[in-house]
Amino acid sequence: MSDVRDRMVARAAREIARGMVVNLGIGLPTRVIDHLAADFPVCLHTENGLSGIGPTLPYEQADRNLIDAGGAYVSTIPGSAFFDSAVSFALVRSGRLDLTMLGAFEVAQNGDLANWKIPGKFSPGAGGGIELAQKARRVVVLTTHVDRKGNPKLLEQCSLPLTATACVNRVFTDMAVVDVAEGRFHLREIAEGLSVADVVKATGAGLIVPEGELPRF
Amino acid sequence: MKLADKSCALEEAVSRIGVGATVMLSGFGVPGTPFALIRELVRQGPKNLTIIKNDANEKGMGVDHLLAAGMVKKLIVTHIGLNARAMAMMNAGDIEVEFCAQGMLAERVRAGGAGLMGFVTDIGLGTELAEGKTRVELGGREGVLESALRADVALIHAARADTFGNLCYAAAARNFSPLMAMAADRVVAEAEVVVAPGGIVPEEVHTPGPFVDHVVPLGALGEEYGVVRRA
Numbered sequence: 001m002s003d004v005r006d007r008m009v010a011r012a013a014r015e016i017a018r019g020m021v022v023n024l025g026i027g028l029p030t031r032v033i034d035h036l037a038a039d040f041p042v043c044l045h046t047e048n049g050l051s052g053i054g055p056t057l058p059y060e061q062a063d064r065n066l067i068d069a070g071g072a073y074v075s076t077i078p079g080s081a082f083f084d085s086a087v088s089f090a091l092v093r094s095g096r097l098d099l100t101m102l103g104a105f106e107v108a109q110n111g112d113l114a115n116w117k118i119p120g121k122f123s124p125g126a127g128g129g130i131e132l133a134q135k136a137r138r139v140v141v142l143t144t145h146v147d148r149k150g151n152p153k154l155l156e157q158c159s160l161p162l163t164a165t166a167c168v169n170r171v172f173t174d175m176a177v178v179d180v181a182e183g184r185f186h187l188r189e190i191a192e193g194l195s196v197a198d199v200v201k202a203t204g205a206g207l208i209v210p211e212g213e214l215p216r217f
Numbered sequence: 218m219k220l221a222d223k224s225c226a227l228e229e230a231v232s233r234i235g236v237g238a239t240v241m242l243s244g245f246g247v248p249g250t251p252f253a254l255i256r257e258l259v260r261q262g263p264k265n266l267t268i269i270k271n272d273a274n275e276k277g278m279g280v281d282h283l284l285a286a287g288m289v290k291k292l293i294v295t296h297i298g299l300n301a302r303a304m305a306m307m308n309a310g311d312i313e314v315e316f317c318a319q320g321m322l323a324e325r326v327r328a329g330g331a332g333l334m335g336f337v338t339d340i341g342l343g344t345e346l347a348e349g350k351t352r353v354e355l356g357g358r359e360g361v362l363e364s365a366l367r368a369d370v371a372l373i374h375a376a377r378a379d380t381f382g383n384l385c386y387a388a389a390a391r392n393f394s395p396l397m398a399m400a401a402d403r404v405v406a407e408a409e410v411v412v413a414p415g416g417i418v419p420e421e422v423h424t425p426g427p428f429v430d431h432v433v434p435l436g437a438l439g440e441e442y443g444v445v446r447r448a
Contacts, residue, residue: 047319048245049389062444065248065376065388071299073444082388084395085245085271086327089320093340123307124298128319131340165343 004174004191005144010035011189011217012101012142012172020098021045021091023132026070028142029101045097047128049088052080069128089128093135100136102129104143104171106158109205111168111180113141114160126163133164145173145202152204154178154185175199177217184208189215220381220414225431230405231257234370237290238263241326241371241397242270242280246299248390250279251374251407252441254433258372259286267291269368271322271393273303278441284312293366295319318346321363323396328365330399335364371401375424378408379415382429383422391423398424407433 009028013035016022021043024030036042044053046068053068054075062073083091091097106114113133116126133139146152154171170188171178176199177189186208190199196214200207231254234240240258244250250270259282266288273280273294283289284302291313297303307314317325318340328336337360341347350361373394376387384406386394398404406424411434 046389048248049392059444059446063388064442064444065390067246067248067389069245071246071445076388082391085319085323085392086396089323093320124304125294125296125314125316126318126346127296130318130344130346131320134340162344 002174007191007217008172008174009142011177012140015101015140015170015172016042016099018042021051021096023047023092023097023100023136025100025102025129025132027103029103030070030072032101032142045088045091046074047085047088047092047132049083049085050074050076050080051083051091052077054080089131092128092131095135095137097132097136099138099140100132101140101142102133104141104153105147105160107141107143107154107168107171107180108158109154109156109180109185110183111166112158113139113163113168114158115163117161119161129163133167138169139167140170140172141168142172145175145199152202155204156206175202178207186210187214189217192216220426222380223382223430223432224380224411225405225433227253227257227433230254230431230433231261233403234258234261234263236263237265238369239267239269239367241368241401242268243371243373243392243394243397244274244279245271245389245392246274247278247442247445248388249374249386249392249394250274250441251372252279252439253435254372254374254405254407255279255282256439259283259288262286262288264288265290267293269293269326269366269397271295271319273297273300275299275445276302291315293317293322295322316346322366323393325363325366326393326396326400328363329367330396333365335362337361338363366400368397368401370403370405371397373398373404373406373424375406375408377410377412377417378406378429378432379412379417379426380432381414382406382426382432383414383417384408384424384429385417385421386423395424398428403431404429405431405433407435409435409438
């Protein structure tokens with residue numbers, strides 16, 4: 001992983017407060033766990049039916065019945081619990097999930113999220129993503145600021161099918177930390193070595209920039 | 218009093234699945250997928266099936282055998298991204314695929330199992346998942362009507378069973394099993410270990426025996442049940 005992405009993931013890890021129940025989506029969000037201290041009190045939830053996820057295990061030590069929703073072989077810790085899929089999503093929909101971290105194709109300035117379908121190209125189904133995005137108490141997105149072709153992923157409006165409407169609270173990218181509030185993007189932090197102008201240029205919607213020096217990550 | 222013995226041979230347990238049947242399959246990826254029952258179903262070969270499962274497994278495993286054998290008319294699933302064949306068949310129009318939000322699939326199955334016709338939810342509002350669904354206002358809030366799901370047959374994998382059909386699931390292999398075991402007219406459970414009634418402590422039963430029609434003891438587990446080695 002490139003240095004700046006590693007710093008972005010490390011910065012995102014600071015979003016997790018002590019005692020939270022957290023679901024980490026597949027991809028970059030899963031790596032957030034590497035930046036949490038082993039004794040940090042947090043309950044990780046995976047939608048296939050486990051609260052209290054322990055460390056990922058190598059092939060030789062894996063339990064064939066114990067995966068997370070991304071298919072990684074994980075372990076339990078003292079206090080873990082298993083449950084069925086209805087219970088798992090009752091936990092999500094009833095407000096017991098404090099935070100979810102998800103990937104994105106597009107985020108709109110009103111908090112709309114598109115991360116599950118590119119019509120005609122990619123439509124594997126959303127799995128548990130729709131309920132995570134719609135019902136977690138706080139939704140943060142980890143994504144590159146622009147796509148592989150250099151097009152911005154933070155937009156005035158999403159063009160792809162939505163995962164959920166007005167659900168994103170904060171976006172961590174390889175360029176910036178951006179909050180979504182009152183229908184606008186607000187620049188909060190900026191990656192080392194970049195200027196505000198760099199971030200503004202790479203953003204496909206208006207960006208509210210506060211006065212004074214911004215924190216760096 | 219004594220509880221009935223529902224032990225059943227693999228061939229016989231699967232033999233009542235006819236052409237055009239709707240079949241629920243437990244499992245989320247490998248854990249909980251009834252691979253032996255699926256292989257027997259492929260051997261017997263009824264076509265035009267509607268399969269209800271969280272996912273389509275991976276190439277060369279579980280649901281993929283049904284797809285390869287041309288036995289599937291429709292999948293009701295939440296995610297098929299790990300099975301390129303399922304994606305290709307969907308894109309070519311060879312199978313119909315109905316995608317559900319994962320918790321909605323679970324809840325629709327649970328509703329079916331609980332004798333309900335459906336439920337109202339706000340999940341999916343404002344997205345294409347809500348398109349075509351009946352809008353409902355309830356307590357001043359807007360929602361959509363989700364219909365219950367039932368199947369002709371549910372094929373379930375259990376870690377342990379007694380001969381009456383009380384079932385226990387291992388770790389994250391539980392997932393959809395307890396829900397699907399309530400939601401079909403005929404429920405077949407394959408089990409890694411089968412014990413006499415009393416061999417499972419009542420407090421540790423995950424699915425009560427009255428829901429289960431047939432218990433199929435598994436011999437040595439096939440390769441598909443094992444840990445998948447990934448690069």
